[in-house]
Amino acid sequence: MSLGLHHLPNAICIVRIVLIVPIVMLMLAGDYQLALGLVMVAGASDALDGWLAKHFGWQTRIGGLLDPAADKLLLVSLFLTLTWLGLTPLWLTIVVLGRDLVIVSGAVAFNFLIRKVQPEPSNISKLNSFLQLTYGVSVLAAEAFGWPPAMLILITGAAVLVTSVVSGLDYVLTWGHRARVA
Numbered sequence: 436m437s438l439g440l441h442h443l444p445n446a447i448c449i450v451r452i453v454l455i456v457p458i459v460m461l462m463l464a465g466d467y468q469l470a471l472g473l474v475m476v477a478g479a480s481d482a483l484d485g486w487l488a489k490h491f492g493w494q495t496r497i498g499g500l501l502d503p504a505a506d507k508l509l510l511v512s513l514f515l516t517l518t519w520l521g522l523t524p525l526w527l528t529i530v531v532l533g534r535d536l537v538i539v540s541g542a543v544a545f546n547f548l549i550r551k552v553q554p555e556p557s558n559i560s561k562l563n564s565f566l567q568l569t570y571g572v573s574v575l576a577a578e579a580f581g582w583p584p585a586m587l588i589l590i591t592g593a594a595v596l597v598t599s600v601v602s603g604l605d606y607v608l609t610w611g612h613r614a615r616v617a
Contacts, residue, residue: 441493447484448498448505451477455512462516467579474575477509478568499554506564507535513571522574527592531567534603541610549617559605563598570595 454477461470484502488494514531517523546552556564570591573583 441491441495444484444488444493445495445498445501447480447487448501451480451484451505452508454480455509458509459512459516462520462575467575471572471575471579474509474513474568474572478572481506496553503554503556507539510564510567510571511535514567517571517574522578523570524592527596530596530599534563534599537603538606541606545610545614549614557602557605557609559598559602563595563602566591566595566598 454473458470458473458477461467461473481502484498488498488502511532514523514528518525518528542552542554570588573588573591576582577585577588
């Protein structure tokens with residue numbers, strides 16, 4: 436039985452999830468160059484699976500749930516490991532995880548109490564995910580190659596903080612309104 440190419444975006448998401456284990460292991464072992472390479476592959480795979488799904492009409496409900504789950508797992512693992520290694524401040528990781536916890540718990544509640552959730556990432560949420568990945572890549576690159584400078588990492592971290600708070604509030608307000616009118 437052939438799966439067909441229409442499952443390719445979902446397969447790419449699964450590969451992104453599988454990459455998390457070696458990324459974390461490499462980071463814990465101090466091999467920041469290879470970890471950085473795998474994080475960049477994972478980030479590129481996110482863009483690729485989204486493009487394939489949209490361009491060829493290969494969008495599925497499972498893909499709509501799998502893609503953000505893969506992103507969250509990658510970014511949460513990245514932030515937790517960077518914090519464990521002392522490379523990212525705990526408070527920033529708490530903000531990132533807190534936002535995700537609010538969004539996921541709200542989506543689960545909405546899905547079971549009101550109606551099925553159709554994932555609709557907002558533009559600020561997409562920007563937040565991009566900035567989180569950029570921050571993680573920047574921290575790993577600084578460990579691996581001594582670049583970018585600490586000030587650029589600090590600025591990116593501040594942007595992650597702001598977009599995490601704004602996008603978290605945006606989700607609460609948007610989905611809270613939808614729950615009230617449903």
